[in-house]
Amino acid sequence: MKAIINGKIILENCVLKDYVLLYDNEIIDLIKKDEFKMFNDVEEVIDAKNNFVSPGFIDLHIHGSGGSDTMDATLDALNNISKSIVKNGVTSFLPTTMTMPKKDIVRAFESIKDAMKRNLEGAKIQGVHMEGPFISKKNKGAQNEKYIIKPDYEFIKSYLDILKIITLAPEEDENLEFIKKMKRHKNIRLSIGHTSATFEVALEAIDEGVSYVTHTFNAMTGLHHRNPGVIGAVFSRDIYCELIADTIHVHKGFFQAFIDINKKDRVVLVTDSMRAGCMKCGKYELGGQKVIVDNKSARLEDGTLAGSILKLNEAIKNIRDNTDYKLNEIVNMASLNQARAIGIDNKLGSIRKGKIADLTIFDKDINIIKTIVNGEIAYEVKTW
Structure with a gap:
């Protein structure tokens, strides 16, 4: 299991703050920040540094x-x-x-x-x-x-x-x-x-x-x-x-x-x-x-x-x-x-439990910092 912390998570209807996104190849859950300390089996943690986490x-x-x-x-x-x-x-x-x-x-x-x-x-x-x-x-x-x-x-x-x-x-x-x-x-x-x-x-x-x-x-x-x-x-x-x-x-x-x-x-x-x-x-x-x-x-x-x-x-x-x-x-x-x-919204298109972990992290100017495909980092800014 992996986690993205300190991000503003863009959902279909709102932007969540103070939540942690848990995922592997699929999105596992969204939990409150203060609950994250209870998870001991997280293999990788990405600090979004107050940037946006988007589908x-x-x-x-x-x-x-x-x-x-x-x-x-x-x-x-x-x-x-x-x-x-x-x-x-x-x-x-x-x-x-x-x-x-x-x-x-x-x-x-x-x-x-x-x-x-x-x-x-x-x-x-x-x-x-x-x-x-x-x-x-x-x-x-x-x-x-x-x-x-x-x-x-x-x-x-x-x-x-x-x-x-x-x-x-x-x-x-x-x-x-x-x-x-x-x-x-x-x-x-x-x-x-x-x-x-x-x-x-x-x-x-x-x-x-x-x-x-x-x-x-x-x-x-x-x-x-x-x-x-x-x-x-x-x-x-x-x-x-x-x-x-x-x-x-x-x-x-x-x-x-x-x-x-x-x-x-x-x-x-x-x-x-x-x-x-x-x-x-x-x-x-x-x-x-x-x-x-x-x-x-x-x-x-x-x-x-x-x-x-x-x-x-x-x-x-x-x-x-x-x-x-x-x-x-x-x-x-x-x-x-x-x-x-194109009929793939059951698995892609938004951050929701059970959907494939295709994600991107971007800053306030919509500059891309990281892109995650099937739960794996496919691109990241080297100096970030």
């Missing part, structure tokens, strides 16, 4: 980091992403594919399936977010138009066991047949994204089974009072909405209203990070296209945003600094909401 973060939309990309389709690349993002407090993630030739997407699927059977050195893989090729050419964003295709069940049916989220443009799904067919696969979220759908089509798609939104506002029809578009449909229903809170993809002044409208238990903070995440500025690649990265953003040569270089702990800080939401509520937007969205 590990979960990134449901990430292409790459640390110089590697999901579409590299190798175990080494996925392991490198895993090691890179655990430094940001991330303990689980969905490697996210791009619109590329079918054979390349299949190779990525196979590499992810293999990696899920192994012990990576950092964050764990929980499945796949398939972003493209079932999207709109009009709102392709940084996806490669050459490889865009109609939604195709035959393409994905061999990978239903690892798919967690599929992004698609419903207007490209004739009679919404793909969406209707996917209804029986309750473990997979259909997400509207990279779409030029009208308000009416988007609303019908949501009512037929779409229950998630890929990087809300970006690469989709916006809100207008006489033409509500995808955003109008999303605001009219109760579904999970991704938010890239880097202050570039969405203006920081709208964070508060966005969360107010969508409800705090439906907002999913994501990074949409590409391989330049945690790397130096320079020229990189995403989906076979050249990307120019400065210290704030990643863009194609024509200026189109190409994912981000956001870290998930930075997203939490940006929401905290620009809204009136409590820290535990914001942490839920980076952990519990994600776990619920």
Whole structure:
């Protein structure tokens, strides 16, 4: 048994002080500080030094980091992403594919399936977010138009066991047949994204089974009072909405209203990070296209945003600094909401007895000090 002492423990509904967190590979209990002296079988004690103890973060939309990309389709690349993002407090993630030739997407699927059977050195893989090729050419964003295709069940049916989220443009799904067919696969979220759908089509798609939104506002029809578009449909229903809170993809002044409208238990903070995440500025690649990265953003040569270089702990800080939401509520937007969205909240997403001990410790500025995966330290600041 191990213990974390002197920490401000972030639970779903509050922040606990003067409690001790007991764990091994799972969370054993939370006890009052003055009761801890009765335990004689604690093997390791971590002094949190009055910093925050949080559930590990979960990134449901990430292409790459640390110089590697999901579409590299190798175990080494996925392991490198895993090691890179655990430094940001991330303990689980969905490697996210791009619109590329079918054979390349299949190779990525196979590499992810293999990696899920192994012990990576950092964050764990929980499945796949398939972003493209079932999207709109009009709102392709940084996806490669050459490889865009109609939604195709035959393409994905061999990978239903690892798919967690599929992004698609419903207007490209004739009679919404793909969406209707996917209804029986309750473990997979259909997400509207990279779409030029009208308000009416988007609303019908949501009512037929779409229950998630890929990087809300970006690469989709916006809100207008006489033409509500995808955003109008999303605001009219109760579904999970991704938010890239880097202050570039969405203006920081709208964070508060966005969360107010969508409800705090439906907002999913994501990074949409590409391989330049945690790397130096320079020229990189995403989906076979050249990307120019400065210290704030990643863009194609024509200026189109190409994912981000956001870290998930930075997203939490940006929401905290620009809204009136409590820290535990914001942490839920980076952990519990994600776990619920992909059906793993019985074991991950919050600090609760019996859940897996995926934890992170951070300071008042949301700088990560330690990250614990399956009860073992996967990252720690050396000088701390």
